[in-house]
Amino acid sequence: MTARELPLVVGVDGSEPSLRAVDWAADEAALRGVPLRVVYASLWERYEGSALAEDLAKPYEEVRADDIVATAARRAHRRRPEVKVSADVLAEEPEYALVREGRSASALVLGTRGRSGLVEMLLGSVSLAVAAHADCPVIVLRGGHDNRGGTGTHGRVVVGVGEKGTDSAALRFAFEEARLRHAALDAVRAWRCPAHESTDHPLLAGEPARLHEEAAAEVLEKALRDAPADVDLHRRTVEGPARRVLLAASHEADLLVVGARRNPGHLGLQLGRVAHAVLHHAACAVAVVPERE
Structure with missing residues (x-):
């Protein structure tokens, strides 16, 4: 089958x-x-x-x-x-x-x-x-959300792009969901500039942050290089913790897609902090897609 x-x-x-x-x-x-x-x-x-x-x-x-x-x-x-x-x-x-x-x-x-x-x-x-x-x-x-699966109110699917920036099961699932729904797809990569990299020098202000943002954009491009042409795809790099960034994006989405790494030798919960957070607090339906190591 x-x-x-x-x-x-x-x-x-x-x-x-x-x-x-x-x-x-x-x-x-x-x-x-x-x-x-x-x-x-x-x-x-x-x-x-x-x-x-x-x-x-x-x-x-x-x-x-x-x-x-x-x-x-x-x-x-x-x-x-x-x-x-x-x-x-x-x-x-x-x-x-x-x-x-x-x-x-x-x-x-x-x-x-x-x-x-x-x-x-x-x-x-x-x-x-x-x-x-x-x-x-x-x-x-989640308990308070509506029951419209195929005809969402926002016409938008959001997918979180992981650190490795490679093709993933979560991305493939998100592409398919956006295609089936005739919805836009926001591929989001969160980034942060560690506090120890900041500087007070006026000529260098913002330089560490710019480098981290550029690195996030590169990760995003790598992950999306084989994206299907028939999906209305939007690339977004957003500063902040991934959990906070994706929770904010969920308020304007009908479905939020995240990956969850699976380790066959591990018996505990295999979600990761980001998936765990969005499952508890997202403002829309959440799809957790297993990713094999």
Whole structure:
């Protein structure tokens, strides 16, 4: 099965944010021309059964995994009748189930649940664990965001360009997303001038900063030298920490794409500080794309 035939997988738990993720995933599947697979991991009910009942406005005893996936599948079909939709209940912890599903998926789509302003700022443990370990891109929709996957409000995708400045899975994913959405793509490289390199001499003022900015531009050009001609590409070098630069850019984007290095010998979270920060605080959907060492 080729990448173009692999299904898009969306994880659901019955909450309103997960149903918005279903809408987003249905739009994304339609753009990609791939099937949509709706997955519910049944062990969630053990820990969050009463909360699910509240979200679904049903007595707890009536909340069932089959109801949740059936409702989500019907919602996806109503939104995108042209998309082939399947649904499944998996008797596993959600983190393990979704990571395994990602091995045969074009991408995973997840929502986050929040019941207060503070909680909505933070990423759920399931989404964080899946984004840190999945073998495919993971698209996380934060709690307060809309459900328009293919028709965003800004017409813009942002991708962070790493230090190595080489072709990467994250760049390729961003090119494809921009192309599918007919959106502009901002390729952003953040740069900083260390404090110890600054000078008070009036003839040299700004020289260290200029050199760092030029180096960032060179990294960007190297990364984008094979960019497809049919993408409306914008190159941006911005002074500041990468986390802050990308979070600022997320306010004018429909999707923020970042790479996450994967080390097969490492068992902990494999995200990096930048990916971790944007997953928690971005103002738009975030796609974390695994990069193999």
